[in-house]
Every structure is written in structure tokens, then in C-alpha cells.
Amino acid sequence: MTVSIGKSAVMAALLCSPTYAYANEKENADNAIAAALSQIRDAALASNPDMAASVFAEDLALVSQSGKLYGKEAALFDLRNGFETWDNSDVVVREKGDMTIVTFVNNRTRTNMEPAKFLVMQVWRKNAQGWLLSAQSSTRIKRK
Template sequence: MKLVATIFCTLFIYMGCISQEISTAEKEQILLQITNLKTAHLNSDAVLADKIYHDNLILTSQSGKKYSKKEALANIKNAFESYENSDISFLNIDTNVILTNYSNKRKFKGLDEGEYRLTVVWKKQETNWVIISMQSSKIKKKNKR
């Protein structure tokens, strides 16, 4: 009987996960917002970034420093020379909350290029997806021998 209960619980949890799949439309909307964020960074466009960041944004940099929306928007003005995203994964957390994780290569003007892993929590607000939390971790380069 315990085995039957375990199997039933496992199936119930599995079915719950399946029902939380992310639709193609949701993925496309978030991918568009990721592209918009790239555009905002490359063009130092705080107005565009303001539309992407939630009012209560928590942004954590690779150094561990926490930024508010106001600080994040001020930092947008530090222009990038390059900014490329890849390896984007999606995870449905809850209704209208999706987590993305992706690799980001970027170069600030006057600094060396770096590669980062971004974990971003998106929340659907009315008809638009906005970032409520973002954390960036620098990816260390492997030494070639």
C-alpha cells in the first residue's frame, strides 16, 4: 500500500509540473524583453530599461552588491561596447512568474570583455514581463595548458 501511495504522489507531482509548462508565446515575450534589455544596455537607454525593471527590483552584481531599480537605471548609462546572450533556459515558477538562466558576454567601454551567468526572475505585470530580481555571476575562464 505504501508503494502505491508513493507512486500516486509521484504521478501527482509529475502531472503538476507538466501543467506548468511555459507556452511558446510566453517564451517569445520574455525573449523580446531580453533583447530589449540588451538594446537598453548598448544604447544607454534608461527609459527602455525602466519599462523592463519592476519598481521593487533587486539586482545583485557579480561582486555581491545589491542594487535597486534607481541604481540599476543609473548604471545603464555606463555604455557597453558589446552584449551577447546565449544558452537561455526557462523554468516556470508559478502563474505569471518565470525564471530564466543564460550566459551573457559583455564589454564595458574601456574594460576587458567578461562572461557572466544571469539568473533572472520575470513577473507578468498586466501585459508585459518585467524583471523583479536578477543575479549575475562571473564565469571564470579555464586555463589552457
């Protein structure tokens, strides 16, 4: 038995195909970045920056609270500084091709310090190995 497929059905399938592919890419980007954020959290809580080194781009640009610019080595060094808690909430991922903007609220407590809350903006870049954190800036949210 032969089933005839009309031109309309073929065109509809072709037109839907890129949308389907984009939806899967978007879902994968969201999942990959969520996993990378968890990797950074786990590294901070374990005071083991090696756990997160693979998600930081070699040319990482991190703007600190004081307005200073730091690179990958300094970002990894900071993860050694003993965190007792680390929680990200309100995570929003805005994918723009091979670049993604991520915003979230980070609540964390360093050992022997008061809890702190930050509004964070990150730029992630996709390469052959996956998504890498390329830039980050954060602003402390004052507690009432």
C-alpha cells in the same frame, strides 16, 4: 445535414483545450521575455536606460558581483555605462505560472574594459501589463 458529435469527441476536445492554452501561454512567455532581454541589450548598447525601464519592476532586487543589493534606479543607471558588446546565449526559460526563472550566459564588453562573461539568473513576474524583471543575480565566469 446534421453531424452528430459523440460524448467522447466533446470530452477529448475539452481535455485538450487546457493543454493547448498552456502551450500558447508558454510560447508567449518565451517570446515576451526574449523581446524584453533584447530591449535590455539594446538599452545597454545605446547607453539609454529609458529603453529598458518598462521591463524592470519597481521593486527590482539586483544582487551585484560584490554581493550588494541594488534596485531599479541603480540597474537603469548601470545601463548608461557604455557597453560595446552585449550577447546572451544558452537562454533557458522555466515558466511557473505567473513567475518565470530565466538563466543565460551574458557576454559583454564595457568601453575601455576587457570582455566579461557572466552566468545570470533572473526572476520574472507577470502582471496585467506583461512580464517584469523582479530579481537578478549573476556570477562572473572566469576566462581561461
